Amino acid sequence: MTRRRALSAVEIMLAGWIFCGLFVATSSLDSYALVHLSLGLVVVGNLAVGVLLALLAIELKRLMIEVVIAAILAPLFFLGLVISPAAVAPPFLNQLSSYGITQSVAVFFLSLFPGLIGAMIGTVINSSVRGYEL
Amino acid sequence: MSRTEGCLLGVLVVAALLVGVNVAAAASGWARVWRGFNDFNLSVTGVRVTSDGGGVDVTVAVSNRAGAAIRVLEIDSSVDLNGHAVADGSASPDNLRLAAGQSRTLVVPNAVGTLHQSALTGQLATPAREWNISGRVQIEVDDQSSTATWVPYAFAVTQP
Numbered sequence: 001m002t003r004r005r006a007l008s009a010v011e012i013m014l015a016g017w018i019f020c021g022l023f024v025a026t027s028s029l030d031s032y033a034l035v036h037l038s039l040g041l042v043v044v045g046n047l048a049v050g051v052l053l054a055l056l057a058i059e060l061k062r063l064m065i066e067v068v069i070a071a072i073l074a075p076l077f078f079l080g081l082v083i084s085p086a087a088v089a090p091p092f093l094n095q096l097s098s099y100g101i102t103q104s105v106a107v108f109f110l111s112l113f114p115g116l117i118g119a120m121i122g123t124v125i126n127s128s129v130r131g132y133e134l
Numbered sequence: 135m136s137r138t139e140g141c142l143l144g145v146l147v148v149a150a151l152l153v154g155v156n157v158a159a160a161a162s163g164w165a166r167v168w169r170g171f172n173d174f175n176l177s178v179t180g181v182r183v184t185s186d187g188g189g190v191d192v193t194v195a196v197s198n199r200a201g202a203a204i205r206v207l208e209i210d211s212s213v214d215l216n217g218h219a220v221a222d223g224s225a226s227p228d229n230l231r232l233a234a235g236q237s238r239t240l241v242v243p244n245a246v247g248t249l250h251q252s253a254l255t256g257q258l259a260t261p262a263r264e265w266n267i268s269g270r271v272q273i274e275v276d277d278q279s280s281t282a283t284w285v286p287y288a289f290a291v292t293q294p
Contacts, residue, residue, distance in 0.1 A: 007135075011143070014150045021153030024160050028281065032163020033156045049149075056142050081161050085168030092168055095283070 011056055012066050015049050016073030019111035022046060023078060027103060043114045050118020051125070058132055060123060067119050071112035075104035163276075166202060170275035171283055173200035178289035179239065181213070181265045183258065187251075190221040190244040192267050198232035202276045206230040211242050211269035216260060218253040221246045224269075242269075265291040 022045045024030065025037040037045070050067060057063040082100035086093040126132040135143075180193035190213050198204045212222040223244035232238060246254050257263065268288035274281060 007143075011146065014146045017150050018146070018153050021150070021157045024157050025153075029160040029164045031281065032167075033160035035156050049146075052142055052146055056139060056146070081157065081164070084161060085165040088165060089168040089172035092171060092283075096168070 008057070008062065008066060011053060012069045012073065015053055015066065015070035015115070016111075017077060018049050019046055019070060019074035019115065020077035020081070020107065023074070023103075023107045023110060024081065027078075028099075029081070042110065046111055046114035047118035047121070050115040050120075051122040052118075053115070054119045054122020054126060055130075058126055063119050063123065064116075067115045068112065071108055071115055074111040075107040078107045079104050167275045167281045170198075170200035170202050170204055171273065171285055174198060174204050174271075174273055174285065176209075176271055176285070176287050178267045178287075178291060181267065181291050181293070183254070187254070188246055189223075190246060190254075192223075192242045192244060193239060194242060195237060195239050196230075196232065196271070197237035198234060200275065201234050203234065204232045205274050206232065207272040207274060207282060209240075209242050209269065209271045211244060211267055213244050214266040214268075215254060215257040216262075216264055217266075218250075218257055220250045220254040220257070261294075263293040265293070267291065 022037065022042045025033050025035055026039055026042045030036045049070075053066050053070070054063050057066055079100040082103065083093065083096045086096050175197045177195050178192060179195050182191045182193070183189070184191060192211055192213065194209065196206055206227050208224060208226045210222075210224045213220050221244035223242055225240065225242040227240055230238060230240070266288070267290075268286070270284040270286045272282055272284050274283075
């Protein structure tokens with residue numbers, strides 16, 4: 001049980017980080033990123049993360065909890081990234097915070113909905129291809 | 135952990151690492167831009183009423199103490215004399231790009247509105263003049279127009 005929970009925590013952290021990272025590649029920070037992605041590709045990426053989580057979690061209730069927590073973590077990671085320059089430029093903390101908070105709303109929904117749809121696709125794969133019962 | 139589970143988790147870890155490399159590059163550039171904004175300096179070095187009394191020229195010195203180039207796009211200013219608003223204006227310098235460590239001086243013309251003309255004339259007659267110049271300057275770092283931002287400034291200049 002404890003091992004299962006630890007594995008879930010790792011999956012949630014990784015998924016949240018990937019959700020955040022994919023958004024970075026299409027946000028204002030993407031001017032400095034090595035790879036730039038269109039919004040469509042970010043949605044596809046988030047769908048894929050949802051599918052992966054479903055294939056790992058299998059159990060529907062656990063899967064839903066994992067996707068929702070990962071979608072909550074993603075904007076927190078993103079907010080941390082956006083406001084981090086305030087450490088070297090303290091006068092801009094308010095400006096960075098307001099930008100980060102506004103964008104975090106987008107990160108949350110852009111992670112949650114594709115993530116959930118991906119989870120549903122993964123669940124269908126689990127039941128039809130892998131033979132798991134819902 | 136089954137083999138399939140291990141592979142799936144591996145895919146997730148590799149994806150997180152790849153995304154992490156991209157995020158690290160983006161975060162480093164993002165921090166450099168904001169450090170540039172922080173290391174940009176603007177100071178008011180002079181205030182002068184034009185000969186016809188219809189304007190106030192504000193001389194500002196801009197300097198770049200950042201490691202990256204900074205482009206000055208626009209400067210807005212409003213001028214108060216002894217607590218009375220007397221003029222406002224803006225300047226859009228043509229291609230003012232400051233390399234690292236470079237400084238420049240420029241003049242921002244401020245027009246005195248008809249409503250403010252009497253306030254200016256009245257306050258110029260007083261023996262002590264305290265000018266308060268405030269506004270904001272729009273700059274971009276590293277020629278990244280997507281991150282151009284407005285930086286506020288405020289200065290007081292006292293003339294005996």
